[in-house]
Amino acid sequence: MSSDVVLCQIDDNSIGTITINRPDVRNAYNAELLEALTDAVDAFAVDETVRIIRLRGNGSHFQAGADIKWLQANASLSPEENLSVSALTTNTMKRLNECVKPIVALVQGGCYGGGMGIVASADIVIAEQSAEFAITEARWGLVAGPILPQVIGAIGLQHTRRYALSVERFSADRAHDIGLVHQVCEDGNLDEAAAPLFSLLLRAGPDALQATKALILDVTGIRLSDRVADWIVEQNSKQRQSKEAAEGLGSFLDSRMPHWYPEDRYDG
Amino acid sequence: MVTEPFILLDQDARGVATVTLNRPDVHNAFNDVVIAELTQTLETVAANPNVRVVLLRSEGKSFSAGADLNWMKAAIDNTKEENETDAAKLAELFHRLDTMPMPTVARVQGSAFAGGLGLVVCCDISIGVKRAKFSVTEVKLGLIPSVISPYLSAAIGPSEARRFFHTAELFDAEDAKRIGILHDAVDDKELDDRVEAVIQSILGNAPEANIACKSLIRALGSRVDDEIRMDTGRRIATIRATDEAQEGIGAFFDKRSPNWIREDTY
Amino acid sequence: MTADSVSVVINKDNIATLTLDRTKALNAFDRAQVEDFNGVLDGLKVQTGLRALVVRGAGKVFCAGADVRYLRDMGAGSWEQNLADSKDYAGMSKRMRLLPVPVISCVQGGAYGGGIGVVAASDIVISEQNAKFAVTEGRFGFTASIMMPYLLPRIGIRQARRWCLSSEMMSASEASRIGLVDQVVQEGALDDALAMIINDVLRNGPVGIQQTKSAMNYLSFPPFNDETISASVEAFAKGRACTSAQEGAASFLEKRKPAWVE
Numbered sequence: 021m022s023s024d025v026v027l028c029q030i031d032d033n034s035i036g037t038i039t040i041n042r043p044d045v046r047n048a049y050n051a052e053l054l055e056a057l058t059d060a061v062d063a064f065a066v067d068e069t070v071r072i073i074r075l076r077g078n079g080s081h082f083q084a085g086a087d088i089k090w091l092q093a094n095a096s097l098s099p100e101e102n103l104s105v106s107a108l109t110t111n112t113m114k115r116l117n118e119c120v121k122p123i124v125a126l127v128q129g130g131c132y133g134g135g136m137g138i139v140a141s142a143d144i145v146i147a148e149q150s151a152e153f154a155i156t157e158a159r160w161g162l163v164a165g166p167i168l169p170q171v172i173g174a175i176g177l178q179h180t181r182r183y184a185l186s187v188e189r190f191s192a193d194r195a196h197d198i199g200l201v202h203q204v205c206e207d208g209n210l211d212e213a214a215a216p217l218f219s220l221l222l223r224a225g226p227d228a229l230q231a232t233k234a235l236i237l238d239v240t241g242i243r244l245s246d247r248v249a250d251w252i253v254e255q256n257s258k259q260r261q262s263k264e265a266a267e268g269l270g271s272f273l274d275s276r277m278p279h280w281y282p283e284d285r286y287d288g
Numbered sequence: 289m290v291t292e293p294f295i296l297l298d299q300d301a302r303g304v305a306t307v308t309l310n311r312p313d314v315h316n317a318f319n320d321v322v323i324a325e326l327t328q329t330l331e332t333v334a335a336n337p338n339v340r341v342v343l344l345r346s347e348g349k350s351f352s353a354g355a356d357l358n359w360m361k362a363a364i365d366n367t368k369e370e371n372e373t374d375a376a377k378l379a380e381l382f383h384r385l386d387t388m389p390m391p392t393v394a395r396v397q398g399s400a401f402a403g404g405l406g407l408v409v410c411c412d413i414s415i416g417v418k419r420a421k422f423s424v425t426e427v428k429l430g431l432i433p434s435v436i437s438p439y440l441s442a443a444i445g446p447s448e449a450r451r452f453f454h455t456a457e458l459f460d461a462e463d464a465k466r467i468g469i470l471h472d473a474v475d476d477k478e479l480d481d482r483v484e485a486v487i488q489s490i491l492g493n494a495p496e497a498n499i500a501c502k503s504l505i506r507a508l509g510s511r512v513d514d515e516i517r518m519d520t521g522r523r524i525a526t527i528r529a530t531d532e533a534q535e536g537i538g539a540f541f542d543k544r545s546p547n548w549i550r551e552d553t554y
Numbered sequence: 555m556t557a558d559s560v561s562v563v564i565n566k567d568n569i570a571t572l573t574l575d576r577t578k579a580l581n582a583f584d585r586a587q588v589e590d591f592n593g594v595l596d597g598l599k600v601q602t603g604l605r606a607l608v609v610r611g612a613g614k615v616f617c618a619g620a621d622v623r624y625l626r627d628m629g630a631g632s633w634e635q636n637l638a639d640s641k642d643y644a645g646m647s648k649r650m651r652l653l654p655v656p657v658i659s660c661v662q663g664g665a666y667g668g669g670i671g672v673v674a675a676s677d678i679v680i681s682e683q684n685a686k687f688a689v690t691e692g693r694f695g696f697t698a699s700i701m702m703p704y705l706l707p708r709i710g711i712r713q714a715r716r717w718c719l720s721s722e723m724m725s726a727s728e729a730s731r732i733g734l735v736d737q738v739v740q741e742g743a744l745d746d747a748l749a750m751i752i753n754d755v756l757r758n759g760p761v762g763i764q765q766t767k768s769a770m771n772y773l774s775f776p777p778f779n780d781e782t783i784s785a786s787v788e789a790f791a792k793g794r795a796c797t798s799a800q801e802g803a804a805s806f807l808e809k810r811k812p813a814w815v816e
Contacts, residue, residue, distance in 0.1 A: 508786070
């Protein structure tokens, strides 16, 4: 069931591990990775030998955003194809967030853009001390719609507003303060830190866990409705095809500041 | 032998009504009688135009341990309808407390578990002691924190709900304050002074203004409606009837591990 | 450009700074100041190339809320006039939310009552560490209402109940803890902190920013829509007209305790 870019494994404790596996590009996502991630989560959701899902990323970074080559390729898609791309990202976040089984995310290094959405969609998050977070989309002239519902669910509207508009990076400790991360551990200690957590989760009735998750999703109103998803997809897709987004991508590829940054502020 | 009433009511000249949960021997656990009496008392207070603040407190070491063990044991043989009725009455209690027209203050002098947490978060301002412990224990028994979930998750937000409802872990007053269950956590000897200071502040506001403000906050900020409340009752009734919940509750009373915990587990 | 109580300047980076400037009233809003504020925001809405709005208050205190006489007079007048004025008052925060650039408030001294409303409707709030915050309306017999569509998404229902019903004073660090304020700095360090945020904002695509703000408004709870704002407007108007409010205003102006305080 696993592809190369997403690895799956089930252990004797009924914990299913999903590992994002593109360490050479900081686990950057493209269509293949998003589809593999969704397939993995969907498969574990119905696998009776899995009670709890562990989600992690190989390499130094959990998930550092969208694959640049994919963004370049997307620039020449038709409007319909672009809608599909936005829908894929939006739907991946939804499937993660609404997975019937609890997901524990273990986070190291950079967690930017889409990575934030993935983390916000988990139920419990443990992060290394040096992990770093940011809602990066606006920096590139994009809009973070596909991850906003989950991020708002995790950290609330206001922190989302602030970090999405400023694109500030924030630390694991700050992420803990605002509710994105539940526990911060020493670098290199994710598994040791997570062990007591898995112990606790395994003491809970398996069906009760699923029923509890469903309960939370319903009473807090964080399930993504089709109406809202459609709005997000259309806004995201339109912005991705804009001149501003092209300039954002171009500035990244050319290693220069984008035109919207005042020239007299450039460093030397 | 005359037993003391489960619920005591007192009112002072300032318009402060004190409602006391009085079952210290069982850590102020509640059963159907307690629920009915507390609901009735709150209804009486709600209708009293001279009441400006309600103080909710309890006797003894713990604030409230949630559902009474004997009541839970008796409920093992309940039909689904009986469970649903019980749940509806508990939901009614939380609704009544949450929607008191005047401000409410909870004095959390000790630990609060499961349903007891519902009482804490349905009050407007909750002041507790640093040594109090808290836990959302239900999943350990194969149950779900259904009836309290709309109130508790509104208080602590989805992220903390996803953590604490799933882990059923014991947490302290510092965490309780951080996530929004308590507004303040103080040393035991400061508790009454702090509660009194909050009450004084509330009394500094016009009663009419507080009633209108509280009503607006709920109108704009609450997600809890009748449908949600009824639904939480249905969910707990459904899950109680499952084999897993029967095993969980049975294991609890047999003082053994439920069969979903492997001996050599993680 | 200057109206009487509100001034605005725009710098070379297209950052606008709006300053509440009625220091003798601690920048409290009266009818004229509301009109001035709305006028400035309307002008900024059509300002080409605008990148951010900074909101400040001149003098010792950011904003002490609304002028008591103004509130009393509106409450004592006809319902129609009360309601119309309430809509204008609510128009300030609505305009801040709809402005397609980040709105950053810098707070020194204090923000009370309606001043909390300005803070809550801002996108980012920096505060000096000795600033104080309080939802003071209830002390004067008024109902905190106009701020509610913005305060609730910021601090949540649990904190809203505590601070609105007690009207207790909170420190900047408590305000930051609950999300009313985004960043706390030492006294005198507002400008440096602001410069860093502005630099971050300037690095972001303007249309991306606009779309982000629009998405946040769309995803807001309570919903950011006419129904929510109307509910807050009506509560505000009713709150000004009721007996408590008239007594609260009278007792304040007569320098005596209100009837509900022993």
